[in-house]
Amino acid sequence: MSFDGSFTHSMEKELTSLLATGRVSKINQPYPNEMLLTIRAHSKNRTVLLSANPSYARVQITKIPAANPAVPNNFTMVMRKHLSGAILNSVNQLDNDRVLQFHFSGRNEIGDQTSLMLVIEIMARHSNVILVDENTNKVIDAIKRVGSDVNRYRTLLPGSTYVNPPKQDLLNPFELTNFEMIQKIVAQYPNVDVLAEQLRKTLQGLGNDTSLALATSLHKTGSLEDNFKAFFKQFDNPIPVLSELANNKINFTAFPYPDTIENQKYDTLSELLDAFYETKAQRDRVREQGSVLIAVVRKQLKKNRTKLKKLDKDLAQTEHADTFRIKGEILTTYLNQIQRGSSEIELPNFYDENRPIKISLTNSISPSENAQKYFKKYQKLKNAVKYLDEQIVLTQSEVDYFESIQSQIELANPEDLVDIRLELEQEGYLKNHDQHKKAKKNRQKINKPERYVSTDGTEILVGKNNLQNEKLTMHTADKRETWLHTKNIPGSHVIIRSFDPSEETILEAANLAAYFSKAQHSTKVPVDYTRVKNIRKPNGTKPGFVIYDNQTTLLVDPDETKVKKLKSK
Template identity: 75%
Template sequence: MKQELTALLQTGRVSRINQPYPNELILTIRAHGKNHQLLLSANPTYARIQVTKIPYVNPAVPTNFAMIMRKHLNGAILTEVHQLDNDRVLQLGFTGRNELGDQTKLNLIVEIMARHSNIILISRSDNRIIDAIKHVGSDVNRYRLLLPGATYINPPKQDLQNPFAKTSFNDITQLIKDYPNVDVLAGALQKTIQGLGKDTAKALAQALHKDTHVEENFKAFFEQFNSPKPTLSHIGNNKINFTAFPYPDTDKNEFYPTLSDLLDAYFATRAQRDRVREQGAVLIQVVKKQLKKNRTKLKRLKKDLKETENADEYRVKGEILTTYLNKIQRGMTTIELPNYYENNAPIKIKLSNQQSPSENAQKYFKRYQKLKSAVKYLNEQIHLTQQEIDYFESIQSQIELAKPEDLVDIRYELEQGHYLKDHEQHKKKKNKRRKINKPEKFVSSDGTEILVGKNNLQNERLTMHTADKRETWLHTKNIPGSHVIIRSFDPSQETIDEAAALAAYFSKAQQSTKVPVDYTRVKNVRKPNGTKPGYVIYDSQQTVLVDPDEKLVNQLSENAKK
């Protein structure tokens, strides 16, 4: 990556600095006539440095760290990219001008060390820290402070060998003799060679076990890092891994032109879903709570409805008691009488010893009437409760498929439905109508525009207000998902199939195959009065079966950007 960034960005000028997320910084660097987004991430799970093509939405108000970066690095020239030995520490050297016009030399250091990852700006003249994206005090780390004004100290050096500077290989030969098992040898290599991950150590162990040419095999293995073949590998159990070149024991390898393209492919969906989980934690909690409450309620209502099936039994007992009132005496708790509805077979009936014979009969009739009246009420409540469950299942699906910026609309919808407290309610701008984000745009293979709503508010606006009545509307059949509009009065079958694939992908059935998708003219779609946002009914539909395809989705998205 150091080599890739040097070739692509060195001598480039910083034109823009943004901090879209708490632990991530994006420097827009113009180099060789092009703008490049350099992503520096200190995310505990996804720490990395790369050039990214993924667009990021920036906060309305920049953070203090972003403001300091802008003050010192705006307009600065990237003069060098330096790696600390073979460690996961990269130093970006910049030259710029201060407020007085004097030249300054700065280092922007990216330390990629899991939860200890950090991004630190230092002055090269005195090695003083200007700022760090994560402040680390003496109470957390006694070895070094990462605070403004403190002297920058490199991370503790490991007593391991840099493989790119290694000249003697006797120790490696001895390790191979001591550990003939590849997995055990891989563990030993990790304790000897600097910067080896578990998968790289195993690949190196396999390369060294090929024959007795230890030095040649060792150098040949690490030489591959100088001419990478960025690889995305499937390693079983639906897991994938990224490497600089193909490792042994992998199949279904996908290759990318650059390491940055590889990292975009690997991290885009994972990092985004992580951010959605993090930023949408409150929404996820509200939806889970509502689903649990309504599922419990539905279970209770169905139990009550099942009891109404015994209503006729209470009527029969009441009629039999009325017929044989003369045989009942006050104080009795049970009586056995002939059931003339079943060939006078004996039927045992419970009685209250505190009531008269007539009152006991009336008690059964009242119970019968109550259960008969409950049927209508229970069916209505079951229908309404099932609608609530369907609604929150659709929101749950939308959160899972959302981009961080889509969460704003979902939050607003839950606030409007009084499921979530509106924190803006006491502000003066409360009466100002909130702007809903635009649906996502795609372009089919034949150039037809396709719009996809990413949440209920977008779905409703798209279908009921944006779309022309003559355009085509699509939705997964009986499955929560997005509304999709083909912006054509006469779309080709190819476009319908591609739009259906989008509808299937942006639905709860994303991981399924042969997903049924209905399509019809927008004029056949209606919204019943009083229903939840995004809820519609439709007719005159046709159905197509499609497989959700992430590659197709990405391709149609790329078409829209051209």
């Protein structure tokens, strides 16, 4: 499951065949460490993703849409200035390392010919995207600038000389002609796992999974040289596949590796990476961009859950209130038998004649005052019950609210975080740093809900957060349309834009409601549906909170495949 040098070798060939001689038409940077280049080649527009994400660094052609920021950053502007309209001459890999070089030719502002190299270095947290002037070998800019205080050997700042990453003292397996060293290693290390480790120390561009697959192949019968060449020849003619490993993890490879269970094959490496990274990378982007929101929600949940436990404990203590009343009544009845200065007395219990009751006394006050003291304790606890009940309801509603926000963040696309941030600012849980600006400028437009189309062509809208939910249900939807939501589970509001939807459409919409809820990974999820006219929002409640009646309940199993099918229509 690594974008190693050997996989990069295959990707270089795919990119060359699909993009060579293409012209750059669009440049965007939707996320801090990721760049999108739209290149028109062979009469087709293809979007190239250059990712320097520490966890998911890669290069590929992607079909996954991304929302671009309203204002491009400085690096994007530099890229547009130099690469807009440039022609891609070639794509080259540096040895068998995880470095790809895109060579462009273009023209500057005065019409002079320029030669540019866009370098993507896939090196975990050191991954980078660097634009270099090939005529001078000077760095124009980098998506992650690296100064001399971070790396003295290799600075990546505008105007600095570009230096390739340190060369590894390893053999390039695609250029190997003498196999004596490999034969010695195989003979010395019969254990496959140990052999794989030694191969990684000898050959360039082998990840853990690739080295293990190579070690297994070299132990097969036949010529070691033939097995070696046959293994690496497969990278020149890839059969992209998602495979299941023995530990139930999913792995992407350029071709089926030994000892793995084939899961699904793809036409291109880029389609394979889209399928593998779509959810993983999206969640990572949400965690990265929504870190502040996640921290606020976790803090509020922790605070309110702790408060709820304390309130429940205090409420439990009020169950003993009658004991104080009984002691006060008994003391009042037998006042004449109590001597001032006593610290304890045993008296008949007229509520339980067979069991006398021992009552603790304060020896510094009179018997009558002791009785009044017990009555006051009783009254205080009785008054506390009403207050505690109210506080428990309010605190539980806060817990439910932040659990729904937490669920929405987990299901959110990066662009949905804007609405969630706005909501937390409006509710006072997050400081609005623009609060001193004019209210008109501060007014923010809520993103549109997700749009899906049922099998029979009916439009279905899905709110992805509370502000979208409220706008969709209370303002966008017609009173005669159908509304769906998971029963007693945080989730999205779903609207079927039809006055008389078919049963099939209702089931498909129910699947959407279950999928975009906290119960996404559950089975037999209850989903309520009713007409929008039966939905009401009580005054003073949180965004997205509604009550409803006349509902019908369905049980559905969330199905991601069906969701994607409805989205693609």
